[in-house]
Amino acid sequence: xxxxxxxxxxxxxxxxxxxxxxxxxxxxxxxxxxxxxxxxxxxxxxxxxxxxxxxxxxxxxxxxxxxxxxxxxxxxxxxxxxxxxxxxxxxxxxxxxxxxxxxxxxxxxxxxxxxxxxxxxxxxxxxxxxxxxxxxxxxxxxxxxxxxxxxxxxxxxxxxxxxxxxxxxxxxxxxxxxxxxxxxxxxxxxxxxxxxxxxxxxxxxxxxxxxxxxxxxxxxxxxxxxxxxxxxxxxxxxxxxxxxxxxxxxxxxxxxxxxxxxxxxxxxxxxxxxxxxxxxxxxxxxxxxxxxxxxxxxxxxxxxxxxxxxxxxxxxxxxxxxxxxxxxxxxxxxxxxxxxxxxxxxxxxxxxxxxxxxxxxxxxxxxxxxxxxxxxxxxxxxxxxxxxxxxxxxxxxxxxxxxxxxxxxxxxxxxx
Numbered sequence: 001x002x003x004x005x006x007x008x009x010x011x012x013x014x015x016x017x018x019x020x021x022x023x024x025x026x027x028x029x030x031x032x033x034x035x036x037x038x039x040x041x042x043x044x045x046x047x048x049x050x051x052x053x054x055x056x057x058x059x060x061x062x063x064x065x066x067x068x069x070x071x072x073x074x075x076x077x078x079x080x081x082x083x084x085x086x087x088x089x090x091x092x093x094x095x096x097x098x099x100x101x102x103x104x105x106x107x108x109x110x111x112x113x114x115x116x117x118x119x120x121x122x123x124x125x126x127x128x129x130x131x132x133x134x135x136x137x138x139x140x141x142x143x144x145x146x147x148x149x150x151x152x153x154x155x156x157x158x159x160x161x162x163x164x165x166x167x168x169x170x171x172x173x174x175x176x177x178x179x180x181x182x183x184x185x186x187x188x189x190x191x192x193x194x195x196x197x198x199x200x201x202x203x204x205x206x207x208x209x210x211x212x213x214x215x216x217x218x219x220x221x222x223x224x225x226x227x228x229x230x231x232x233x234x235x236x237x238x239x240x241x242x243x244x245x246x247x248x249x250x251x252x253x254x255x256x257x258x259x260x261x262x263x264x265x266x267x268x269x270x271x272x273x274x275x276x277x278x279x280x281x282x283x284x285x286x287x288x289x290x291x292x293x294x295x296x297x298x299x300x301x302x303x304x305x306x307x308x309x310x311x312x313x314x315x316x317x318x319x320x321x322x323x324x325x326x327x328x329x330x331x332x333x334x335x336x337x338x339x340x341x342x343x344x345x346x347x348x349x350x351x352x353x354x355x356x357x358x359x360x361x362x363x364x365x366x367x368x369x370x371x372x373x374x375x376x377x378x379x380x381x382x383x384x385x386x387x388x389x390x391x392x393x394x395x396x397x398x399x400x401x402x403x404x405x406x407x408x409x410x411x412x413x414x415x416x
Contacts, residue, residue, distance in 0.1 A: 028072065043088075068382075098392075107251075136175055172206050191301065273353075291351075
């Protein structure tokens with residue numbers, strides 16, 4: 001059996017939502033023994049925020065890659081067979097699927113971003129929409145489960161996956177609110193708010209991702225899987241799926257840039273990937289910059305988690321790469337990157353690949369300015385993403401069929 005040395009010195013504890021790798025490893029060590037059949041049999045139950053023993057709760061750390069997907073798979077398969085941990089392993093790959101799919105349908109994110117801006121403007125212009133929206137996010141609709149989840153989300157930054165499904169369905173089909181505003185509410189408040197997983201999940205609930213197939217929250221299902229904590233009234237029994245006229249044509253995945261022959265460079269760490277020491281870099285950087293994404297509309301909880309994750313990443317990178325680090329939260333990203341490059345006498349900057357989302361949008365906007373200054377910014381893709389994303393072209397089941405081969409290719413060991 002594989003020895004997981006990265007877990008040896010970690011003491012298990014309860015969930016502590018802190019943006020630090022040691023907290024991620026502690027939670028992983030606590031959960032791994034339950035990642036097999038115990039998880040499969042109880043994972044759909046939402047027992048409430050004080051009882052999360054049946055699920056992993058690793059997603060906030062994975063979102064920032066304080067904990068990597070391959071580490072989670074490695075730890076799981078060192079303890080369980082692939083068959084016994086199948087359900088949990090599939091959940092790990094769902095995140096890879098969403099990211100890969102959105103990378104190949106970037107127009108979906110662009111359309112969603114435009115819609116959110118437009119609908120925020122509509123909130124200011126419509127008394128009725130504003131009242132219904134404010135009632136929903138304040139948890140005052142009179143639908144017991146929905147109201148509890150709205151308050152839980154804002155207070156804790158987390159919701160059980162099944163609760164997210166029910167919440168979104170009620171938002172769209174019972175409350176008749178725009179799905180984009182619901183997705184935006186989640187993104188603002190979820191510690192694991194991920195542009196791909198969040199946007200595409202809401203599209204799936206509404207019937208846009210898998211066209212014509214929506215998700216309807218039902219009273220008996222909620223009663224059962226909340227262990228009788230809720231008994232909602234007033235839910236719509238059926239509803240037509242959402243429809244959009246636009247077709248989102250696929251675009252190719254970004255090419256992998258060769259780093260052969262690269263001399264000196266500066267390393268840029270963002271909250272999107274906080275484990276720089278495992279990036280496939282050619283050699284140590286001349287200096288390291290931590291770059292906080294400015295102008296993001298997120299809660300204080302979410303912002304603090306991301307800021308702490310970046311500080312934690314810089315602390316570890318400084319020790320690993322034995323070079324200077326600095327942190328920047330300047331509103332002008334292009335200026336921050338140019339100053340960093342010029343002060344360290346480098347013309348090439350490397351950063352972990354930035355998936356579709358707000359940080360990528362801001363970096364893309366800065367690229368022409370950097371190019372004009374003679375500075376090249378290269379995004380380094382991880383082998384895990386390179387292996388998974390090409391299979392995320394249609395539904396999840398295409399990628400699901402590849403999981404055994406992917407695990408074999410990525411050299412994860414099966415204890416059986």
